[in-house]
Amino acid sequence: MTGLLASPDGWPRVLLGRAEAKDPTDLDAAVRAGAFAGLKRAVHDLGPEALIREIAASGLRGRGGAGFPTGEKWRVCAAAEAADGRRFVVANGYGADPAVSTDRVLLERDPYVVVEGLAIAAFAVGATEAIVAVRADQPDVIRRLETAIASAEEAGYLGPDMLDTGLDLSVTVRPVQGAYMLGEETVLLKALEGRRGQPEQRPPHPAERGLFGSPTVVQNVQTLASVPWIVANGAAAFAKIGSKASPGTILVQIRGAATDGVAEVPLGTPLREIVALAGELAPGRTLKAVLVGGPSGGILPADLIDTPYEFDALRAAGAHLGSGSVVIVDDRACVVDLGRLLTRFCADEACGKTIPCRIGTRRLSEIADRVTSGRPRPTDVQLLGDLASDIVDSGLCDHERLATLPLMSGMRYFRAELDEHILHSSCPAGVCRPIAIAAGALAAGAAQ
Ligand SMILES: Cc1cc2nc3c(=O)[nH]c(=O)nc-3n(C[C@H](O)[C@H](O)[C@H](O)COP(=O)(O)O)c2cc1C
Ligand code: SF4
Structure with a gap:
């Protein structure tokens, strides 16, 4: 499995709370550790409208790069007219940046947290079909997801009459393969329809007209994985993690002189603390810059090292969260x-x-x-x-x-x-x- 970097004591774990499980596909162990508590609360105690309000109140923003408010996306999808009655939820686990394995780490180490988030999202917007889109070149991820989905269906968390609600939810894994642009949501949807993909004009957004023309919530896997925690612990508790404008945590791929690994960090953490997780610079070197956001990222100078790692501050500095990559650049680089x-x-x-x-x-x-x-x-x-x-x-x-x-x-x-x-x-x-x-x-x- 892909490596995790140790993070300081006291940093919250919203996404990777079960990441050390011996067998990530063991449903009983996952349930003992809290899996599906959020889904149960959503369907038995909240209902779709209160659930969408809860997600909106949490301040959750999409982890796929743009930081769009998740509750708002769900509200639009739930309200959109579904001509043939179909609605979809798609988990975007494509991970377009070839040098970043954050989504893969999450899917490998806790497939249930993504599947549960997907089921909660589907319940919220009234979708009966949910898809996890993953890279075809990651057979471990595919195998684990398929095992997790089959076990959850057998136990009644998904499938026909999920959790005795009378609702049906089919969840499937769809391996996809392509270039960088396949991570973009409208390209991904076309690939899932079996068509050649290029981005589409918006509006209409996929939440209104998406897969096969039906209202579709497309959500990064980390966004979905944040949802069970929010529903189980409450929006107010989530809003206290991270920064006010960008609550919660995110997975970051941190690459330094001797280190390349993934860490879960609260949004709003100063870049300095993220850089420190990579350990020392190479002997005799000084920090010159930090490349934040992947191939289309911003190159921030060492004196901006206290910039908070969150959507708005990074954008103002000329970078973005992008693929979740932080690369440490020393004085040897041009x-x-x-x-x-x-x-x-x-x-x-x-x-x-x-x-x-x-x-x-x-x-x-x-x-x-x-x-x-x-x-x-x-x-x-x-x-x-x-x-x-x-x-x-x-x-x-x-x-x-x-x-x-x-x-x-x-x-x-x-x-x-x-x-x-x-x-x-x-x-x-x-x-x-x-x-x-x-x-x-x-x-x-x-x-x-
Ligand atoms: C060039 C490009 C590549 C993208 N690649 C990804 C990707 O690999 N994974 C992802 O979740 N979102 C990616 N996105 C963002 C998606 O289009 C979309 O906004 C996202 O999946 C929505 O989920 P979120 O609201 O949970 O972030 C990409 C966007 C662009 C413009
Ligand atoms: S050519 Fe247009 S649609 Fe294609 S990647 Fe560039 S901006 Fe997006």
Whole structure:
């Protein structure tokens, strides 16, 4: 199983409370440790409307990146007209960032917490069909989920007449495989329909018109896994964890010099404390930056290390929660080169449906290429900024905006390093080798 990092005593465990179970698919052990208490309260004590109010009052926001309020999504879905009477709930366990295994850790270590959250969401919005979408290349996850779902059905928590309510709930696991964009909700829904996926214009949002045209709640697996705790312990208790605007906890993939693992952290924790979980920097190195949010993340300088790790503060700083990745960058790295690599990834993964994203991210990537390879133009800083602001808000799925973050945060916080590349064809970190070669060749030429 994928590794967990030890977190400090006293940090709450909403998601991974049962993560140390010997056999995560053992239903009796999970129930003894609290599994399905939330579902029972939801169906026997609350009912759909009070349940949606409880989730809204908890302040739970989607863990898939955007931080949309979960209670509001459920309210819209429950109120939407279902032409053929069908409604769906889809757990997004795709985990698009290839370097992040947070969702996988959760599904491997506690499939029941996701399944229970899915069942509660389905009950809230009146869905009779629920799907867990997972990566086809994670057979362990698939096997555990299938075992957990079969056991929960046999015990009457799911399936026909779940918990003696007269309601039916079918839960299925759907392995999917594709590229980065498959994590985006409208692409995922198309894949589940067996169609080629590109993002769709919204509105209508999937909560109103989603899978096969029916109202569909799409929710990241961590969002769903937060739900049983909220229902079992109450919205007020949940709202006290984390920060006021972003309550609860989240899983973070933390990568440092010697460490790469997953930790559950309360939202609002200063980046400094998250970085500390990765242990010491390599001997003799100093912290230069922290890359927050994955391939389309923001590169934040060491002096922003006290930024709270939560949706709004990170966005204001020019980063985002994104895939839940925090990468520690020491003084050996060149931020311009890092921005170049990330922008290239984002350009390669853009699906191409909207032209400013398709061409704009590619142009950003090309400019970054020439800046790091000794062929900069004096106007490149201006061009990067103008191009990025033209791209933002022109796409269908937000990828176009997110794809500008690595270079824009690099420009904002590491301008002197960028200027060195552009004005003097020099890489202060000595990473952009072609620049050194180009500069060396020029110097040699001048000496002749
Ligand atoms: C390019 C792109 C990739 C995404 N990848 C994922 C992903 O891997 N997993 C995920 O849960 N959400 C991903 N999202 C967000 C989903 O579109 C959607 O907002 C989310 O699944 C909704 O669940 P939540 O409200 O619980 O966050 C991605 C969005 C974009 C634009
Ligand atoms: S913004 Fe980019 S990734 Fe999103 S639909 Fe448009 S081209 Fe595709």
